[in-house]
Amino acid sequence: MKFLFVHQNFPGQFLHIVRHLVAMEAHEVVFITEANVNQIAGVRKVPYMKPRPTSPETHIAARELDAATRRAEIVAYTATSLKQLGFTPDLIIGHQGWGEMLNLPDVFPGVPMIGYMEFYYQTDGADVIFDPEFPINPSDFPRIRAKNAINHIALNLPGHGVSPTKWQLSTYPDWAQQRIDLLWEGVHLDLCSPDDKARHAQLKIGDMTVRRNDTLVTYVSRDLEPYRGIHTMIRTLPHLLRARKNLKVVMLGGDGVSGGRSQRSGGRCGEPTPDRRRTGPHWSNFRHSLPRNLGR
Numbered sequence: 001m002k003f004l005f006v007h008q009n010f011p012g013q014f015l016h017i018v019r020h021l022v023a024m025e026a027h028e029v030v031f032i033t034e035a036n037v038n039q040i041a042g043v044r045k046v047p048y049m050k051p052r053p054t055s056p057e058t059h060i061a062a063r064e065l066d067a068a069t070r071r072a073e074i075v076a077y078t079a080t081s082l083k084q085l086g087f088t089p090d091l092i093i094g095h096q097g098w099g100e101m102l103n104l105p106d107v108f109p110g111v112p113m114i115g116y117m118e119f120y121y122q123t124d125g126a127d128v129i130f131d132p133e134f135p136i137n138p139s140d141f142p143r144i145r146a147k148n149a150i151n152h153i154a155l156n157l158p159g160h161g162v163s164p165t166k167w168q169l170s171t172y173p174d175w176a177q178q179r180i181d182l183l184w185e186g187v188h189l190d191l192c193s194p195d196d197k198a199r200h201a202q203l204k205i206g207d208m209t210v211r212r213n214d215t216l217v218t219y220v221s222r223d224l225e226p227y228r229g230i231h232t233m234i235r236t237l238p239h240l241l242r243a244r245k246n247l248k249v250v251m252l253g254g255d256g257v258s259g260g261r262s263q264r265s266g267g268r269c270g271e272p273t274p275d276r277r278r279t280g281p282h283w284s285n286f287r288h289s290l291p292r293n294l295g296r
Helices: 012-024 060-084 138-146 149-155 166-170 196-200 230-243 283-289
Strands: 002-006 028-034 043-048 091-095 113-116 160-163 180-182 203-205 208-210 215-223 247-254
Touching: 002 012, 002 060, 012 028, 012 091, 028 060, 043 060, 060 138, 060 149, 166 180, 208 247, 215 230, 230 247
Parallel strands: 002 028, 002 091, 028 043, 091 113, 113 160, 160 180, 215 247
Antiparallel strands: 203 208
């Protein structure tokens, strides 16, 4: 079969299925994406140029849709070039979040399409107003609701949707869930499984040694930000370190913003941010509050 994958950050959520298809040595795998350095042997990677930013004059509630339609146009143009070169997929699989797939039914009419439906935005209890410390101004609700414009267009395209967890699927309205299947991404158990040898061995991390009788606490996140609980973790550390003398803490994550909004101002750890409309203090505002013996 001929597979066409689409994701702006190759390979995205499709790493394992792409590797599986390549290993079968029976399929042609093409992947449309923004240019990046990632490579998978056996995959024909077709990059497209990142679209121009939306105009500042575009209403803030419409900017995400504007960006999505720009991206959809570029991806459709790239897919049309593939078609002119003789490639027509038997199946299209891609992420619906950035609008890349919105125009593909026009390029490949009748080709089955599976869209990755990751999240349906809500104004309460999901990715906003989940922490009472960081409330959001109701004036921002229209912008949040408008983010679902891409979801709504995608749900009206031919094909079907998949969602990776019950919770993510549950964020979609009942009428939309009928168009989406729950498809677990699973866990690589050969990699993510207990290792008895490692459990009894010393672990060296920089100048810190984790010994057999030590208690190890880990925090791993894409970015160290309140959206992912960094403020709660930082405030908990002094209590943990005082309670357990043999405690070692390892924290891993980027220093960017991959959820919520960027933070331009903020107070010390434990203080509310002056601008309560934003997500809250970022990791850079917490650094000086780390216990001095953290990681030693």
